[in-house]
Amino acid sequence: MKRIGVLTSGGDAPGMNNAIAGVVKAAEAQGIEVYGVRDGYKGLINGWFEKLDSKFALEIISKGGTVLGSARLPEFKEESVRQKAVDQLKAHDIEALVVIGGDGSYMGAQRLTEMGINCIGLPGTIDNDIVSSDYTIGFDTALNTVIESIEKVRDTMQSHNRAAVIEVMGNGCGDLVTYAAIATQAEIFSPSESKLTVEQICEQAKKFAEANHRSLIILVSEKQLDANELAKKVEEASGYVTRATILGHVQRGGRPSGMDRYLAFTAALYAVEKLIEGKGGLYIGLSENKLVARDIESTLNMPKPDKTEFIEKIRLLNAKISK
């Protein structure tokens, strides 16, 4: 193999740049050239390629987001569009591809593999919503950002004897909420996998108010409730002055944490090894604290683990009020 490509796809995540750096370093060490693709699959069909080297790798490792850029390209589902990508890759002698992104980007990687370009996927998303990996690249950094934000809000709620509703990202996966609830002792939390109703949240808030608990943090995963509406309801029910904060895109950026860098870099080395072995259609995950390469197809069909029991256990602890 003489030349491989690397692209990022889907929502950006801290650590994507470390995955890119890992691909560059691993390939370069084997005498393989690496071309970065600008703006994901969109750059692939347009031939937006540029040569990357170790110096570039060093420059990007502490940056948030993805320096290669990412863009949506729904048309990539069509074979004729993918054929353009294959043509571009062949025209540039790029034989194989590392695709860093969420599960939305794997099908494309699978299809390209079937069309003769070996592709290997890396799990890049803050949402931790990829079943076949214990953790995804970006989750750790986002978790730290979320915790820091919650604790800043806690400062002011504690100062003023108030309640806060805080909406956290996760795209169907409540891990950011659950982990942050453990880390911050958020009194009430409603992750995607085990939602509370507005009534349950209000009922619980009322109990804390009756016990003169000083401040209340209520975490909710995105896409389940209107945070501002919920804040009003909580205020009515409990008497706490209640404010809503939607953390939003602040959660997606920032310097990657140590563990995100480690996961991204080592997973990238593994991906390059597999490409050198002539493999494709694989997706790298972290399973039982070890890197594994699984068929993309099987990965997409893995059942979600049931987290409700664990969530319920933590929920009871956090809801406990000292007398």
Add this chain to the structure above:
Amino acid sequence: MKRIGVLTSGGDAPGMNNAIAGVVKAAEAQGIEVYGVRDGYKGLINGWFEKLDSKFALEIISKGGTVLGSARLPEFKEESVRQKAVDQLKAHDIEALVVIGGDGSYMGAQRLTEMGINCIGLPGTIDNDIVSSDYTIGFDTALNTVIESIEKVRDTMQSHNRAAVIEVMGNGCGDLVTYAAIATQAEIFSPSESKLTVEQICEQAKKFAEANHRSLIILVSEKQLDANELAKKVEEASGYVTRATILGHVQRGGRPSGMDRYLAFTAALYAVEKLIEGKGGLYIGLSENKLVARDIESTLNMPKPDKTEFIEKIRLLNAKISK
């Protein structure tokens, strides 16, 4: 003087705890006891006092918010209510008071002084909206928080070729927006003192889009526009996918910065000196980089400086697009 009190009032701000610590340390060194008042004027009329010492001071200096708490008490405008406060203070032999808070809390301090309890105010608010002080306690920390948040959002906007509308606090003062715009090179910004119309913002965004500028940060002071509405308009006008983020209460908390601690602590020492001199009805400000004590009345009537020329100058620079 044997005994003084200290309270925090209005919105909490990082550095308030360092002001409390300064009062404690300065008074203790002179053999004066310090009593902290819980929850501002509300605690004052209820006699929620507790003795503070150097050990307490050491424990609070790196904490956000105010450990003494703050609460609203509109009734404090009534003399009969204030009389209760005076009675409580006298019952506890507390002869004078340091009031840490925004300008909403000064009138109370002035009135209490007139009723025989010398009060001195310290400028505690993240908004930097106190005309008689170059900087307020909390502004510096909040500015750093705002910048960090903006740059996290920039990471993701840059990754995706998008625009972001970010709403920043300030309560009528646009300094957080203006300083953050300088610090982050936000392409478009609309501080309270020199607002842009929706049309102007959209027009400007369009120019950046036409120049293929990769990402756009649009900062707006709170209370002037609906950030989500603005984001929609910007998207329509420019073609950038545009997201709104309301930073909210995240801006108010967090570990105080070095300069907030320095200002808070030294201003507190100065306030205690003035109380020992038998002064009251004063408010401490930072003027030309020196601590000054001014009559509260005169402080409240100081004219706002005109910042529009400076803002306009920065605006032109930030709006400049490299060819």
Add this chain to the structure above:
Amino acid sequence: MKRIGVLTSGGDAPGMNNAIAGVVKAAEAQGIEVYGVRDGYKGLINGWFEKLDSKFALEIISKGGTVLGSARLPEFKEESVRQKAVDQLKAHDIEALVVIGGDGSYMGAQRLTEMGINCIGLPGTIDNDIVSSDYTIGFDTALNTVIESIEKVRDTMQSHNRAAVIEVMGNGCGDLVTYAAIATQAEIFSPSESKLTVEQICEQAKKFAEANHRSLIILVSEKQLDANELAKKVEEASGYVTRATILGHVQRGGRPSGMDRYLAFTAALYAVEKLIEGKGGLYIGLSENKLVARDIESTLNMPKPDKTEFIEKIRLLNAKISK
């Protein structure tokens, strides 16, 4: 069970407070009282106990170090000394104990168990030197601190075309060095498990100098070399102006990271469950990303995994210079 104790022992680590909080919350939910022991085994023999509750738990979760304190007590190896501890615990009706600390504290936990007080250990140390756990409580936070420090040094080395020798903690385990080397692309690194000689380091530095590489980061685990001496040698050999930085105790403190909080809290819940089941003499580890409880004896005798191959692989990548 009516009452349990919790103590921290050995070097402090971020996350210890979250482990304490977890013990408190888990026990309280079962109606069990928790007593904190001041200053480790020393407090145990002196009866320095205090009741802890959920409110206390909430106050400590974002603090570095251990709020319970830790102290050395070599005499605890003697049975007569341990008997005092057992007597104190019995006098206070404390039936079982959670011991948070490094492997130096497990033998004490084992011996106490044998004397009738069930003890369960939690792996609290930044060094990641406990073989039976993939990660220890504190490692993640320390890693982030180390990376941040290295990148600050990199800024100035890059500005001045210099080299830096940076000494990192680890107490016989080089993981902080290895992970940080991956995260920061440190050009040269010498972890405890696979040390480089001074000559090898100098030789390598010379190659970078000859290739006009702008800056050099050389990471070494503590206790293997004199960092200042090494810096002189590197300067002589390579021509880079070279500075040494010993990160020291900065690495041990700081707000615990999300993952340290998560590991600490969930491991604490698990420990309390085991105590309730009547178990003792166990040590909780994270193995294949799952919490496991193993006999302390077997834990102490587990063989160290061989990390040299992995280290060598990374070393080759980091040493690669782009042409």
Add this chain to the structure above:
Amino acid sequence: MKRIGVLTSGGDAPGMNNAIAGVVKAAEAQGIEVYGVRDGYKGLINGWFEKLDSKFALEIISKGGTVLGSARLPEFKEESVRQKAVDQLKAHDIEALVVIGGDGSYMGAQRLTEMGINCIGLPGTIDNDIVSSDYTIGFDTALNTVIESIEKVRDTMQSHNRAAVIEVMGNGCGDLVTYAAIATQAEIFSPSESKLTVEQICEQAKKFAEANHRSLIILVSEKQLDANELAKKVEEASGYVTRATILGHVQRGGRPSGMDRYLAFTAALYAVEKLIEGKGGLYIGLSENKLVARDIESTLNMPKPDKTEFIEKIRLLNAKISK
């Protein structure tokens, strides 16, 4: 004026990049081209110039250090060497120069001005050792870094009932020590302007030990004492286990703070305005919270303010032990 240059000189400081960005933005807005000079005066005599634009400015504003680099060039004192610089500048049609750096770089700026190239200096150094400016670019960021490091060390000293000697930068100016002592309530501190003897420090430490004070932070400015030696003496005198930490180059790097960015950027705008007015041989300072341009000669001869009284006052407060 068609074209100006910008260089950084002396020790790097956070905010230097924001000063560069300010020069670029201000000049570009007036249709003036900006050339960055690599590695300070060294690049000047070698003609290491590169064109900078707004896009470049946006990329560097959150980076620590100086992206232009800095290098020592003692020979610049010789006129023949400076003549080479003048020749290079003329060959590239660069008419004037902004020099960002400490006072070591001003004489060069003055001499170049005398040789026909108008130069204006900006105060870039973390040391705050430039008498003619209230604050220097980089001081604020370094102060926050120092505080954060001290508080991490405090965590572990507090956990273990220990004392720490921490050596802080400052190059003859003790402000980093004094401000950090105020911010962290360091019990003992010895800034350059008002040093303590080893005996005084030990005597003081002993008093804290006798009062069972839990932990001790002892801050000393660099270049006055051997920190490790001092730690031994303190341990002997007080009984505290005592550790030394030399913060070193960690203090010089890192993302610039908001106020450093603000000072750097606005001072740069001011410098460009002065160059456009045809001025040279000036140095920009912050005096009474306003930007001022003074003759370099007069600046270098300004008397140092006497800070001993202020330091002594703080020292007494920090040394006070609660009973």
